[in-house]
Amino acid sequence: MTEEINISRIISNLAEDDEGALEELFNFYYPRLFSFSKSFFKIEDGIDDIIQEVFIKIWRNRKKINSASTFNSFIFTITKNLLLNELRSRLNNENAREKIRNLSIAQEYSSIADIEYDELKTKVDEIIDKLPERQKEVFVLSRAEGLSHKEIAEKLGIKTKTVEYHITQAAGLIKSKLKELGMISLLYFYLFF
Structure with missing residues:
Protein backbone atom coordinates (compact mmCIF):
# COMPACT_ATOMS: atom_id res chain seq x y z
CA MET A 1 0.00 0.00 0.00
CA THR A 2 1.26 3.48 -0.76
CA GLU A 3 2.22 5.82 2.06
CA GLU A 4 -0.61 8.24 1.32
CA ILE A 5 -4.30 7.47 1.03
CA ASN A 6 -7.25 9.58 -0.07
CA ILE A 7 -9.12 10.07 3.21
CA SER A 8 -11.93 12.09 1.58
CA ARG A 9 -12.67 9.25 -0.84
CA ILE A 10 -12.49 6.65 1.89
CA ILE A 11 -14.83 8.59 4.19
CA SER A 12 -17.28 8.94 1.32
CA ASN A 13 -17.06 5.21 0.57
CA LEU A 14 -17.48 4.36 4.26
CA ALA A 15 -20.71 6.37 4.36
CA GLU A 16 -21.90 4.16 1.49
CA ASP A 17 -21.23 1.03 3.63
CA ASP A 18 -18.13 0.04 1.66
CA GLU A 19 -16.26 -2.50 3.80
CA GLY A 20 -13.29 -2.23 1.45
CA ALA A 21 -12.85 1.38 2.58
CA LEU A 22 -12.63 0.19 6.18
CA GLU A 23 -10.03 -2.38 5.17
CA GLU A 24 -8.05 0.35 3.40
CA LEU A 25 -8.10 2.47 6.57
CA PHE A 26 -7.09 -0.53 8.65
CA ASN A 27 -4.12 -1.36 6.41
CA PHE A 28 -2.92 2.24 6.47
CA TYR A 29 -3.49 3.03 10.16
CA TYR A 30 -2.79 -0.31 11.86
CA PRO A 31 1.04 0.10 12.05
CA ARG A 32 0.68 3.68 13.31
CA LEU A 33 -1.94 2.80 15.91
CA PHE A 34 0.03 -0.24 17.04
CA SER A 35 3.19 1.84 17.49
CA PHE A 36 1.24 4.56 19.32
CA SER A 37 -0.41 1.98 21.59
CA LYS A 38 2.83 0.18 22.33
CA SER A 39 4.51 3.45 23.29
CA PHE A 40 1.62 4.03 25.67
CA PHE A 41 1.59 0.57 27.30
CA LYS A 42 5.20 -0.56 26.76
CA ILE A 43 3.72 -4.05 26.32
CA GLU A 44 1.91 -5.63 23.38
CA ASP A 45 -0.72 -7.61 25.31
CA GLY A 46 -4.20 -6.61 24.21
CA ILE A 47 -3.18 -3.98 21.66
CA ASP A 48 -4.73 -5.85 18.73
CA ASP A 49 -8.05 -6.04 20.59
CA ILE A 50 -7.97 -2.29 21.22
CA ILE A 51 -7.18 -1.52 17.59
CA GLN A 52 -9.98 -3.82 16.48
CA GLU A 53 -12.36 -1.87 18.75
CA VAL A 54 -11.15 1.39 17.15
CA PHE A 55 -12.24 0.16 13.73
CA ILE A 56 -15.52 -1.18 15.08
CA LYS A 57 -16.23 2.33 16.40
CA ILE A 58 -15.30 3.85 13.05
CA TRP A 59 -17.61 1.44 11.22
CA ARG A 60 -20.49 2.12 13.62
CA ASN A 61 -20.04 5.87 13.20
CA ARG A 62 -19.20 5.81 9.48
CA LYS A 63 -22.19 7.94 8.47
CA LYS A 64 -21.25 10.65 10.99
CA ILE A 65 -17.64 11.05 9.83
CA ASN A 66 -17.56 14.01 7.49
CA SER A 67 -14.19 15.70 7.80
CA ALA A 68 -11.10 14.33 6.11
CA SER A 69 -8.97 17.10 7.59
CA THR A 70 -9.64 16.00 11.18
CA PHE A 71 -9.82 12.24 10.61
CA ASN A 72 -6.25 11.57 11.72
CA SER A 73 -6.78 13.25 15.09
CA PHE A 74 -10.21 11.56 15.31
CA ILE A 75 -8.79 8.02 14.96
CA PHE A 76 -5.94 8.70 17.40
CA THR A 77 -8.38 10.21 19.93
CA ILE A 78 -10.53 7.09 19.77
CA THR A 79 -7.41 4.97 20.24
CA LYS A 80 -6.16 7.05 23.16
CA ASN A 81 -9.54 6.86 24.92
CA LEU A 82 -9.73 3.09 24.48
CA LEU A 83 -6.16 2.78 25.76
CA LEU A 84 -7.11 4.83 28.83
CA ASN A 85 -10.10 2.60 29.48
CA GLU A 86 -7.90 -0.48 29.16
CA LEU A 87 -5.25 1.03 31.42
CA ARG A 88 -7.84 1.81 34.10
CA SER A 89 -9.07 -1.76 33.84
CA ARG A 90 -5.55 -3.14 34.10
CA LEU A 91 -4.81 -0.99 37.13
CA ASN A 92 -7.57 -2.87 38.92
CA ASN A 93 -5.75 -6.14 38.22
CA GLU A 94 -2.82 -6.94 40.54
CA ASN A 95 -0.74 -8.83 37.94
CA ALA A 96 -1.17 -6.04 35.41
CA ARG A 97 -0.24 -3.43 38.02
CA GLU A 98 2.99 -5.28 38.69
CA LYS A 99 3.79 -5.44 34.96
CA ILE A 100 3.12 -1.71 34.58
CA ARG A 101 5.34 -0.94 37.57
CA ASN A 102 8.15 -3.01 36.07
CA LEU A 103 7.79 -1.42 32.63
CA SER A 104 7.01 2.11 33.75
CA ILE A 105 6.99 4.84 31.12
Whole structure:
Protein backbone atom coordinates (compact mmCIF):
# COMPACT_ATOMS: atom_id res chain seq x y z
CA MET A 1 0.00 0.00 0.00
CA THR A 2 1.26 3.48 -0.76
CA GLU A 3 2.22 5.82 2.06
CA GLU A 4 -0.61 8.24 1.32
CA ILE A 5 -4.30 7.47 1.03
CA ASN A 6 -7.25 9.58 -0.07
CA ILE A 7 -9.12 10.07 3.21
CA SER A 8 -11.93 12.09 1.58
CA ARG A 9 -12.67 9.25 -0.84
CA ILE A 10 -12.49 6.65 1.89
CA ILE A 11 -14.83 8.59 4.19
CA SER A 12 -17.28 8.94 1.32
CA ASN A 13 -17.06 5.21 0.57
CA LEU A 14 -17.48 4.36 4.26
CA ALA A 15 -20.71 6.37 4.36
CA GLU A 16 -21.90 4.16 1.49
CA ASP A 17 -21.23 1.03 3.63
CA ASP A 18 -18.13 0.04 1.66
CA GLU A 19 -16.26 -2.50 3.80
CA GLY A 20 -13.29 -2.23 1.45
CA ALA A 21 -12.85 1.38 2.58
CA LEU A 22 -12.63 0.19 6.18
CA GLU A 23 -10.03 -2.38 5.17
CA GLU A 24 -8.05 0.35 3.40
CA LEU A 25 -8.10 2.47 6.57
CA PHE A 26 -7.09 -0.53 8.65
CA ASN A 27 -4.12 -1.36 6.41
CA PHE A 28 -2.92 2.24 6.47
CA TYR A 29 -3.49 3.03 10.16
CA TYR A 30 -2.79 -0.31 11.86
CA PRO A 31 1.04 0.10 12.05
CA ARG A 32 0.68 3.68 13.31
CA LEU A 33 -1.94 2.80 15.91
CA PHE A 34 0.03 -0.24 17.04
CA SER A 35 3.19 1.84 17.49
CA PHE A 36 1.24 4.56 19.32
CA SER A 37 -0.41 1.98 21.59
CA LYS A 38 2.83 0.18 22.33
CA SER A 39 4.51 3.45 23.29
CA PHE A 40 1.62 4.03 25.67
CA PHE A 41 1.59 0.57 27.30
CA LYS A 42 5.20 -0.56 26.76
CA ILE A 43 3.72 -4.05 26.32
CA GLU A 44 1.91 -5.63 23.38
CA ASP A 45 -0.72 -7.61 25.31
CA GLY A 46 -4.20 -6.61 24.21
CA ILE A 47 -3.18 -3.98 21.66
CA ASP A 48 -4.73 -5.85 18.73
CA ASP A 49 -8.05 -6.04 20.59
CA ILE A 50 -7.97 -2.29 21.22
CA ILE A 51 -7.18 -1.52 17.59
CA GLN A 52 -9.98 -3.82 16.48
CA GLU A 53 -12.36 -1.87 18.75
CA VAL A 54 -11.15 1.39 17.15
CA PHE A 55 -12.24 0.16 13.73
CA ILE A 56 -15.52 -1.18 15.08
CA LYS A 57 -16.23 2.33 16.40
CA ILE A 58 -15.30 3.85 13.05
CA TRP A 59 -17.61 1.44 11.22
CA ARG A 60 -20.49 2.12 13.62
CA ASN A 61 -20.04 5.87 13.20
CA ARG A 62 -19.20 5.81 9.48
CA LYS A 63 -22.19 7.94 8.47
CA LYS A 64 -21.25 10.65 10.99
CA ILE A 65 -17.64 11.05 9.83
CA ASN A 66 -17.56 14.01 7.49
CA SER A 67 -14.19 15.70 7.80
CA ALA A 68 -11.10 14.33 6.11
CA SER A 69 -8.97 17.10 7.59
CA THR A 70 -9.64 16.00 11.18
CA PHE A 71 -9.82 12.24 10.61
CA ASN A 72 -6.25 11.57 11.72
CA SER A 73 -6.78 13.25 15.09
CA PHE A 74 -10.21 11.56 15.31
CA ILE A 75 -8.79 8.02 14.96
CA PHE A 76 -5.94 8.70 17.40
CA THR A 77 -8.38 10.21 19.93
CA ILE A 78 -10.53 7.09 19.77
CA THR A 79 -7.41 4.97 20.24
CA LYS A 80 -6.16 7.05 23.16
CA ASN A 81 -9.54 6.86 24.92
CA LEU A 82 -9.73 3.09 24.48
CA LEU A 83 -6.16 2.78 25.76
CA LEU A 84 -7.11 4.83 28.83
CA ASN A 85 -10.10 2.60 29.48
CA GLU A 86 -7.90 -0.48 29.16
CA LEU A 87 -5.25 1.03 31.42
CA ARG A 88 -7.84 1.81 34.10
CA SER A 89 -9.07 -1.76 33.84
CA ARG A 90 -5.55 -3.14 34.10
CA LEU A 91 -4.81 -0.99 37.13
CA ASN A 92 -7.57 -2.87 38.92
CA ASN A 93 -5.75 -6.14 38.22
CA GLU A 94 -2.82 -6.94 40.54
CA ASN A 95 -0.74 -8.83 37.94
CA ALA A 96 -1.17 -6.04 35.41
CA ARG A 97 -0.24 -3.43 38.02
CA GLU A 98 2.99 -5.28 38.69
CA LYS A 99 3.79 -5.44 34.96
CA ILE A 100 3.12 -1.71 34.58
CA ARG A 101 5.34 -0.94 37.57
CA ASN A 102 8.15 -3.01 36.07
CA LEU A 103 7.79 -1.42 32.63
CA SER A 104 7.01 2.11 33.75
CA ILE A 105 6.99 4.84 31.12
CA ALA A 106 9.79 6.85 32.74
CA GLN A 107 12.29 6.27 35.51
CA GLU A 108 10.65 8.88 37.73
CA TYR A 109 7.64 6.60 38.06
CA SER A 110 9.61 3.90 39.88
CA SER A 111 8.12 5.07 43.19
CA ILE A 112 4.68 4.02 41.96
CA ALA A 113 5.10 0.63 43.62
CA ASP A 114 4.82 2.38 46.99
CA ILE A 115 1.43 3.94 46.26
CA GLU A 116 -1.87 2.13 46.13
CA TYR A 117 -3.58 2.45 42.75
CA ASP A 118 -6.98 2.03 44.35
CA GLU A 119 -6.26 5.08 46.48
CA LEU A 120 -5.48 7.11 43.36
CA LYS A 121 -8.66 5.97 41.62
CA THR A 122 -10.72 6.80 44.70
CA LYS A 123 -9.16 10.26 44.95
CA VAL A 124 -9.69 11.00 41.26
CA ASP A 125 -13.30 9.80 41.45
CA GLU A 126 -13.90 12.02 44.49
CA ILE A 127 -12.45 15.03 42.66
CA ILE A 128 -14.56 14.32 39.57
CA ASP A 129 -17.69 14.00 41.73
CA LYS A 130 -17.08 17.52 43.07
CA LEU A 131 -16.73 19.14 39.64
CA PRO A 132 -19.51 21.51 38.53
CA GLU A 133 -22.30 19.42 36.99
CA ARG A 134 -21.77 20.34 33.31
CA GLN A 135 -17.98 20.11 33.62
CA LYS A 136 -18.31 16.68 35.22
CA GLU A 137 -20.72 15.51 32.52
CA VAL A 138 -18.38 16.64 29.72
CA PHE A 139 -15.29 15.15 31.40
CA VAL A 140 -16.95 11.77 31.99
CA LEU A 141 -18.22 11.60 28.40
CA SER A 142 -14.69 12.31 27.20
CA ARG A 143 -12.67 10.08 29.52
CA ALA A 144 -15.04 7.27 30.48
CA GLU A 145 -17.08 6.92 27.29
CA GLY A 146 -14.31 7.94 24.89
CA LEU A 147 -16.41 10.42 22.93
CA SER A 148 -14.67 13.03 20.79
CA HIS A 149 -15.12 16.73 21.54
CA LYS A 150 -17.44 17.01 18.55
CA GLU A 151 -19.56 14.05 19.66
CA ILE A 152 -19.90 15.52 23.15
CA ALA A 153 -20.85 18.91 21.73
CA GLU A 154 -23.55 17.32 19.56
CA LYS A 155 -24.85 15.14 22.39
CA LEU A 156 -25.10 18.04 24.85
CA GLY A 157 -26.06 20.75 22.36
CA ILE A 158 -23.05 22.93 23.15
CA LYS A 159 -20.10 24.25 21.15
CA THR A 160 -16.91 22.24 20.68
CA LYS A 161 -14.93 25.10 22.24
CA THR A 162 -17.14 24.83 25.35
CA VAL A 163 -16.35 21.11 25.54
CA GLU A 164 -12.63 21.86 25.28
CA TYR A 165 -12.94 24.52 27.99
CA HIS A 166 -14.71 22.14 30.39
CA ILE A 167 -12.17 19.34 29.81
CA THR A 168 -9.23 21.73 30.28
CA GLN A 169 -10.75 23.11 33.49
CA ALA A 170 -11.52 19.64 34.87
CA ALA A 171 -8.06 18.31 33.99
CA GLY A 172 -6.42 21.34 35.61
CA LEU A 173 -8.43 20.91 38.79
CA ILE A 174 -7.68 17.18 39.01
CA LYS A 175 -3.99 17.84 38.41
CA SER A 176 -3.96 20.55 41.07
CA LYS A 177 -5.74 18.39 43.67
CA LEU A 178 -3.48 15.40 43.04
CA LYS A 179 -0.45 17.65 43.31
CA GLU A 180 -1.69 18.78 46.73
CA LEU A 181 -1.96 15.10 47.69
CA GLY A 182 1.55 14.34 46.39
CA MET A 183 0.15 12.01 43.73
CA ILE A 184 0.80 14.06 40.61
CA SER A 185 3.10 11.56 38.89
CA LEU A 186 0.34 8.94 38.97
CA LEU A 187 -2.00 11.27 37.16
CA TYR A 188 -0.29 10.34 33.91
CA PHE A 189 -1.07 6.69 34.42
CA TYR A 190 -4.70 7.37 35.22
CA LEU A 191 -5.62 10.11 32.75
CA PHE A 192 -2.69 10.38 30.26
CA PHE A 193 -2.51 14.18 30.49
